Amino acid sequence: MTGVPLKHQRISRILAREIRDGRRPAGERLPGEHTLAERFGVSRTTIRAALAELTEQGLITTRTGKGSYVLFDGGPPDDGLGWARTLAVRGLDTTVRTLAVHEIRDAALAAELGLEKDVFVCVERSRELLADATVVSYERSFLPPVPGIRELPVQGLDQGSLTELLLRAGLRPDHGEQRIRGRPVDAREAELLRRTPGDWFLQARRTSRAADGSFVEHVDSLLDPTHFELALPFG
Structure with a gap:
């Protein structure tokens, strides 16, 4: 075909x-x-x-x-979907730090995503430069509390790939959308990012769904515009 x-x-x-x-x-x-x-x-x-x-x-x-x-370190996307994404600075080694894993209720997010239940497992992580421990991003991943995920607040998250964790729980991302805008960070965000309240960051909000349209993951990220940029394919 x-x-x-x-x-x-x-x-x-x-x-x-x-x-x-x-x-x-x-x-x-x-x-x-x-x-x-x-x-x-x-x-x-x-x-x-x-x-x-x-x-x-x-x-x-x-x-x-x-x-x-x-090898990919931030080359422009070429997937034909037209969704926005972030671009990591080339040649900089980074490490990911898990800050918190907890269960939360968020009725507004559930309504936005069209979900009946407003309970999520939230994983908070930051990315730092190995050279000087500068925090270049902070993200919150909102996951459905299915078996294999709902135990995380008690068991904790190991250093493995979050993608592999989702797959083991039967959550397979197939499609979705991502939106990016610039905004100043608030006091709590500034503390996590080790910046000053009001500093401007890129906010990326990405929602992934399975092939049948069911919810897989929603990620809300704050990205240092010094180290990330927005790339939009066209034509």
Whole structure:
């Protein structure tokens, strides 16, 4: 059928989206071929073809005997969806710090997302430069309290990928939207970001949904405009 992507193309698009939206930061090692084959229900040959596409796009590199690693460090998006995204500064090593994991009620957000229940598991994280511990982003991930997620406030979040955690809980992002605007940070945000209240940051709000339209994740991020920029494809 014309216009229907091949299996490896579909997989490479999913992985590329995870890299471009920051879920797989530069330097992260991708899961092995066997793990990816199990995740997508395909052969390792198909996975190799998908990884080859990501290599051609400059998103990953493969090191013999060690696996595939993310190279993407903020190149402009090229996914044809037209959604806004953030752009990380090139060549800067960063680390992610988990600040809090708790259950909250947010009726306004539930209404905005069209959800009947207003209970979420909220994961708060920041990203810092390894060189000088400058905080360049702060994000809150709002997750549905399904099995595998609702236990997080008690069990805590390990250092693994949040994407992998979602997948283990049966939450598979397929599509969504992202909006970005600039605004001054308030006193609490400034304290978390180690800045001054009123400093301007980019606010990115991204909502991901599964193939059937069900809610997967909502992420509200504050991004230092010195280290991130907005890129919009056109034409």
